[in-house]
Amino acid sequence: MRELQKVIIEELGVKPHIDPTHEIDRRVEFLADYASNAGVEGFVLGISGGVDSTLAGYLAQQAAETLRNRGTDARFHAMRLPHGVQHDEDDAQLALDFISPDQVHTFNIEKSVTGVDVAYREAFGNRLADYHRGNVKARLRMTVQYAVAGENNALVIGTDHAAESVTGFFTKFGDGGADILPNFTLNKRQVRQILQHLGVDEHIWSKAPTADLLDDTPGQLDETELGITYDEIDDYLEGQHIDDDAAARLERHYLSTRHKRTVPVSLLDDWWKTG
């Protein structure tokens, strides 16, 4: 195994094989125990229709029910956060049907994004690039989820897992801005494996991942932008040998996004001087 591969697998806590029932139970318990300890009354999470939020949303709903069985009046607030009309809205509805959350709130972020567009043009005289506007969408979704969490004494759930964390393929302080990460340590095929085990519609568990942040290319696949497949990422995280070029590309993504996997850098840090 490559030297850096060992370090990454250790840092992200990935196991080559999982038992879905055990993984579900320990993650639900983690959410419920943490919430009890923090004195909060529930969870907030955007449901996109993608694989990651379908699993995290299911775990959040189970944790809310666990807390209620323990006598705490907890709720899971699932949020639809489309930008205008989402091209795969049907998938988001399928995911919600499966999760069956206590509450569903819909907040369309399009007006807020347009507000940033207008003020940006007034300030700088030009249009914000589609790519950076995509990250504004992710950060506005984070802002809205924190508003709902504040109003309901709840925690914001993040959907980051090992196969996303390793490439830093998330918006810093956008979808990366959250309080608790129930999918962490899993790679992408393990997220799918758990959903399949739970009996989710195949259309959802087998769905190709998309950040879906760009207006110019709606539904652009993550793999297209990353230049590496999730199968390669998953194999690497399971300690398997992958093509040297793919491994090198993956390790470049990992090293260039270390700032996203830590608190803001200060004078007391020196992690950035290596690698």
Ligand SMILES: Nc1ncnc2c1ncn2[C@@H]1O[C@H](COP(=O)(O)OP(=O)(O)OC[C@H]2O[C@@H]([n+]3cccc(C(=O)O)c3)[C@H](O)[C@@H]2O)[C@@H](O)[C@H]1O
């Ligand atoms: N070395 C460094 N040390 C400390 N901070 C550093 C830094 N380099 C950049 N930065 C900061 O980080 C910013 C860039 O990071 P960021 O704003 O995240 O922007 P960036 O990494 O360019 O974009 C986010 C990426 O994730 C993708 N994405 C977004 C959302 C969801 C998903 C998904 O599938 O889940 C994927 C998106 O398509 C894009 O490829 C810079 O503007 C700068 O402020």
Ligand SMILES: Nc1ncnc2c1ncn2[C@@H]1O[C@H](COP(=O)(O)OP(=O)(O)OP(=O)(O)O)[C@@H](O)[C@H]1O
């Ligand atoms: N349109 C949306 N409505 C609600 N939440 C969203 C939306 N788009 C993104 N999110 C939130 O941002 C998170 C990050 O997006 P990401 O694409 O990584 O995950 P996903 O869509 O759940 O799964 P996949 O990676 O398989 O597409 C989502 O899990 C979800 O919580």
Ligand SMILES: [Mg+2]
């Ligand atoms: Mg997605």
